[in-house]
Amino acid sequence: MAKSESCIVICIYSALFFTAPLFHCVLGGNDGIGVTYDGRSLIVNGEHKLLFSGSIHYPRSTPDMWPSLIAKAKEGGIDVIQTYVFWNLHEPQQGTYEFSGRRDIVQFVKEIQAQGLYACLRIGPFIEAEWSYGGLPFWLHDVPGIVYRSDNEPFKLHMQNFTTKIVNMMKSEGLYASQGGPIILSQIENEYTLVEAAFGEKGPPYVQWAAKMAVSLQTGVPWSMCKQNDAPDPVINTCNGMRCGETFTGPNSPTKPSIWTENWTSFYQTYGEEPYIRSAEEIAFHVALFIAAKNGTYVNYYMYHGGTNFGRSASAFMITGYYDQGPLDEYGLTREPKWGHLKELHAAVKLCSTPLLTGTKFNFSLGQSLEAIVFKTESDECAAFLVNRGAIDTDVLFQNVTYELPLGSISILPDCKNVAFNTRRVSVQRNTRSMMTVQKFDSSEEWEEFKEPIPNFEDTELRANKLLEHMGTTKDRSDYLWYTFRVQQDSPDSQQTFEVDSRAHALHAFVNGDYAGSAHGTYKEKGFSLVNNITLRNGINNISLLSVMVGLPDSGAFLETRVAGLRRVGIQGEDFSEQPWGYKVGLSGEQSQIFLDTGSSNVQWSRLGNSSQPLTWYKTRFDAPPGDDPIALNLGSMGKGAAWVNGRGIGRYWVSFLTPKGEPSQKWYNVPRSFLKPTDNQLVILEEETGNPVEISLDSVLITKTCGQVSESHYPLVASWMGAKKQKVRSAKNRTRRPKVQLSCPSKKKISNILFASFGTPSGDCQSYAIGMCHSPNSRPIVEHACLGRVKCSIPISSLNFQGDPCPHVTKTLLVDAQCT
Structure with missing residues (x-):
């Protein structure tokens, strides 16, 4: 756009405006203590609030990390810590609850309170979250007549029981804002609109019931439903996504505030995929746009710290690291410039708090793809957002002053005169994360191995004359299910064509105890086939097929009907699917818990051999490296499997599943310091393929470089704004704001x-x-x-x-x- 075309003089305030409705939704509390809302914002203890929130999931880090993570979020300008509540983590067996260690949600919320921040509790209890089975406990699968997330009495009973359990736990600890605690907002259900139509007439009544049930729990704080435009009053409908400043249709009532519950700072990553990189500039633009264009007063970053999917907690095909590209990386280190640039954004927006929360809104066109959004109070306090949605840098004339406005950016003017921040101009540092080896495991003498026994049909107790469904058989006790059968060969030894169709995630085949091939699916194409030539000997042949799940599904309608496992098995064109099959859930090493010190002696370990074979367990011991830097296992020499340190699962790995660029999706695996003892730590690896353990190393995770690139045209850091504002002499102000x-x-x-x-x-x-x-x-x-x-x-x-x-x-x-x- 030519400069002359984009320069428009604004002489009067007119046209579109916004004022806060007088109606307040009163949700409880005593003597003005608690949380209400109106069309402008949440109202906490009688005060309108402009809030920035960050998602940190308590089980994806460790209790010793929580204080640092919350402190760094606070330093980054975050007001609220948001977390899901993980039903299957807390009630793994019906009626048996666990709230210790990483499950200690009460301690997590209390730490948030201790650091002076608010909390948002997304109870769900269906959460998706790239968490196995969407957070639902698998025992629900066997409840007679159950249909998840619908107007179904069995499901509603258990959902209400768990929701009530969590709410009462928070109440008993005085953690709701209406009790003087930090929790100011809760969520029921999760993105239900995506599946509602599939349930037909059973969908809308379920939405009404869920809202009514949640509100009836009398927490004294509002409830929300994300991506649910028809959320029943008084539940607030909220937005999820990357561009809610453009896509959000707004609250479904003028008496509800605009809330963005998930602003994705990156995206989840699956095995075989590259990480999704979302720039700090893009995130900042859409936050500023949501606040200005949609009157947003609550923005949550999903994730602010993603953390680690420890153990078997990740959903189907998800890597172990979660949202490592967030403002705080998997290890809790600040990722610059994302962390710092968003901190600057928060500070600039907070300078506009009074006009945003109490002023009248005016919109002005400054030209094609150019706009000024102005908020002005009756006392003439003013804040302006100058928006350039175009693809070129341009100059705009606003109130007789020319402003340079980079392409795809928003400038924030807290006094309608001076630019405090531009979303595209990054004035903060950029850092580089490096891995430095601190210990090698390169001595074969320090390793021991245990070869997983390959079961035959005679070794199994569970039998059926058909192929059983994988998940319904394992009941989430293991990723692994053995399918075994026998084949009688009456002719001399010969090669036969072997075909297996599967709806699990991976498959390893063995014939008479010898490895006979592997295959796997992908996140997008979960069904796959193994086709190979096998040698059948004269007499009885034992076929053992290990079906593998890499996490349970986490989304979609009718999750309880989802199937996995082998669907058809054929040899030389003959179908063996409906004949006697023997089944074994899990591996022998799992059942003996050989990853624990107490279980390690249950099997006979041997010295590391010269050649590797599939399904081998490896064990070694090591001392904790000095210092307090985060540490990670470099498993780049391995194939696929899982790892434990002192009996604690650090997650699944799948290094052999390469991205289109020929690299593993993840090869470093977080080992929290709290998992370690000073000396004599046990590392156990289950290798499904043929990895080489002597090339594993333990690496420190370090920020080794910091870089800054700032020009004379950049704006000073926002921290200088208030200092400059206090100066009486203009020259002094200019010297301060450089x-x-x-x-x-x-x-x-x-x-x-x-x-x-x-x-x-x-x-x-x-x-x-x-x-x-x-x-x-x-x-x-x-x-x-x-x-x-x-x-x-x-x-x-x-x-x-x-x-x-x-x-x-x-x-x-x-x-x-x-x-x-």
């Missing part, structure tokens, strides 16, 4: 080396850079003087600071790359 490169190393690390520094026109970015046509020779000495030996440093972007202008009349940039040790 763009800077700010670098910082993690705790206990310092800047030890300046890898690159250029003030001028450096080419490239923090990933790849070079000195450009314009370069100040003072760049490195000035940066080194400011930064070396320090935990953090700040370098103003000005020619004066670099003792001269290397290229007058050219916009200059400072790019610094530094090493942290």
Whole structure:
């Protein structure tokens, strides 16, 4: 767009406006204590709130990590910690509840409260969340007549029992805001619109019942339903997705606030797929747009910290690391610039709180794909959001002042005059995460192995004259189900064509105890076939087929009817599906719990052999590495299986399932420090394929580099806004609000080396850079003087600071790359 076409003078306030309805939904509480809402926002203890929230799931980290994760979220400008409640984690067997360790939701909520933040409890109790079976306990599968998530009495009974259990637990600890606690919002059900039509006439009554049941529990705080536009009053309908500033149709009542319950900071990743990278700039744009265009006053980042799918908790084909690309990575380290850029956004938006929460809204066109959204109070407090939805940078004229507005960005003006923040201009540092080997397991003498026995038909007790469904047989006690049968061969030894069709996730075949091939599906194509030539000997042949699930399904209608496992077995065209079959649930090593110290002696371990074979257990011992850096197992030399440290499952691995780029989806696996003893830790690996354990290593997870790239056209960090605002003299204000490169190393690390520094026109970015046509020779000495030996440093972007202008009349940039040790 030409500059002359985009410059429009705004002379009067008119047209579209927004004012808060006077109606308040009163939800309980005593003497004004509690949470209500109106069309503007949640109202906590009588005060309208503009809230930023971050999802941190308590079982995807460890209790010793919770304080640090919550503190980093708070430092990043987060007001609310949101979590799902995991039904199958808390009630694995009907009527048997577990709330210790990573399951201690009460302690998690109390830690949130101790750090002065609010909490949002998404009880569900169906949650999806890429969690096995969507959080539902598998024992529901065997309840007579049950139909999940519908107007079905058996399901509603158990759902109400669990929801009531959680609510009463929170009440007994005084954790609802109406009791002076931190919980200000709850959720019932989860994205039900996606499946509602499938249930026909049983869908809408279920929605009404779920809402009524939740409200009847009298928590004194509002309930929400995400992606449920017809959420019954007083339940608030909310938005999920990446672009709710564009896609949200709004609250279904003018008396309800606009809430974004899931702003996806990345996306879940499955085996065989690359990670989804969502930029800090894109996230910031859509948050600012939701607040301005949709009157949003509550935004939650899903996930703020994703964490780890420990043990067998991940759903079908999900990798063990969860939302590692969030503002806090899997290990709890800040991921820059995402964490810092969003912190800047939060600070800029909070500067607009009064106009956003009490002002009148006006919309003005500034040209094609350009808009000003202004909030103004009766006392003339004003905040403006200048929006460029276009694909080119442009200048806009707003209130007789020209503003540069980069493509696909929003500028936030807390006083309708000065830009505090632009969503596309990243002024914060970028960091680099590295893995450094601290211990190798390269001595074969330190490893022991146990070869998993291959069962024959005679070894089984469960029998049927058909192929049994996998999940209904294992009942989520194991990923593994053996299918065994016998074949009589009356002719001499010969090769036969062997075909197996499966709806599980992977399959390993054995003929007379010898390995005969493997196959697997994918997240998108779960059905697969194994076709191979096998040798049948004269006499009786034992066929043993190991069906493998890599997590249970987590979504979709009629989940209780989903099937998995072998569907057809044929040899040389003859169908063997309906003949005597013997079944064994799980592996012998699992049943003996050889991953525990107490169970390890239940089997006979031997020294590591010279050759590997499928279905082998490996064991070694190690001491905890010094320090407190996060650590991870590098399993890049392995194939597929699972790992335990001191009996605690660190998750499934599937290194052999490569992405289109030829790399594993994940090869480092988080080992929380709390899982370790100072010495003599036991590591047990179950390898389904033929990996090499002597190439496994234990690595420290480190932030090794920090880089800043800021130009003279960037806006100063928002923290300088309030200081500048207090200055009476304009020149003082200008000196205070100057763009800077700010670098910082993690705790206990310092800047030890300046890898690159250029003030001028450096080419490239923090990933790849070079000195450009314009370069100040003072760049490195000035940066080194400011930064070396320090935990953090700040370098103003000005020619004066670099003792001269290397290229007058050219916009200059400072790019610094530094090493942290």
